[in-house]
């Protein structure tokens with residue numbers, strides 16, 4: 175595939191030092207409709223042998239702020255069923271270069287931390303791609319993954335006319351992203367099928383394309399791409415650098431999410447218990463949009479993009495993630511996006527998928 179060999183080997187994790195924790199309220203709002211699925215799963219998963227700890231896995235945890243509520247809910251409901259003597263392990267998984275220090279700081283200090291009220295729960299980390307095995311076979315009682323499965327294992331191609339494949343008109347780039355997404359989803363499912371205990375459940379919430387194929391976030395994606403082109407005009411970035419800068423995410427449709435399960439409804443040892451495509455709230459629009467505070471609207475979407483997407487874009491700089499211009503790149507991108515979005519605040523469509531997978 176054109177340019178694929180020059181692309182970064184894998185996406186960068188979110189911006190560290192608490193930046194993702196401070197700038198992920200859109201994600202916090204989007205995940206809440208999946209919480210009832212997690213509660214239901216926590217009430218029915220088999221608890222197995224009393225001698226073994228229960229294991230809750232959190233795939234793609236970032237710095238943990240948005241894990242506190244779902245993981246805390248899972249721990250509380252499992253505790254009610256299993257009694258106080260049963261140890262519960264929580265494994266937070268993310269890429270190895272994720273800021274796990276920020277996660278453990280939060281777990282120790284935040285009043286909402288699930289470690290506060292339960293002395294028999296143990297927080298652990300697994301720094302490895304979730305496209306591979308991250309936990310032992312047959313070990314996971316209950317899994318959770320929010321806002322993570324849209325991240326691909328790598329950007330499969332350059333996108334000549336965009337930063338996000340969903341808005342590209344380049345057929346080859348679009349096909350490469352779709353193919354990578356299909357392969358990654360299979361790898362993710364295969365690994366989870368091996369890790370879950372029989373009867374265990376995994377609740378997944380992630381970006382999706384709606385049933386008309388819409389990716390959403392149009393104003394934000396346009397502002398990111400426009401900011402990159404502005405930095406080329408200003409001589410700060412080269413065209414070659416911008417060509418390497420792509421957002422390595424893919425929002426699957428319902429059909430793409432279900433494809434591995436085929437007519438039998440089963441993939442490896444997994445079945446889909448339920449799936450729903452829905453729209454998340456644009457919290458930033460609700461709180462600042464419609465002319466209320468255009469500057470804050472622009473600044474908050476720019477901070478959202480900075481925390482979640484800029485680290486991956488920065489890998490396209492000539493010096494990669496450690497390029498000396500990285501800090502200035504972040505600052506200039508954030509300023510340009512703030513200005514563009516404040517000039518014309520618009521609500522974003524936020525299509526999401528929530529699903530429960532069960533190990534049979």
Ligand SMILES: C[S@@+](CC[C@H](N)C(=O)[O-])C[C@H]1O[C@@H](n2cnc3c(N)ncnc32)[C@H](O)[C@@H]1O
Nearest residue numbers: 187201234236240268269303304320321322325
């Ligand atoms: C947008 S954050 C989601 C954080 C949190 N779960 C939430 O709901 O806000 C996506 C996370 O997925 C992680 N991620 C991306 N690809 C991954 C992979 N292959 N394996 C493990 N984690 C991955 C990123 O590093 C990032 O921390």
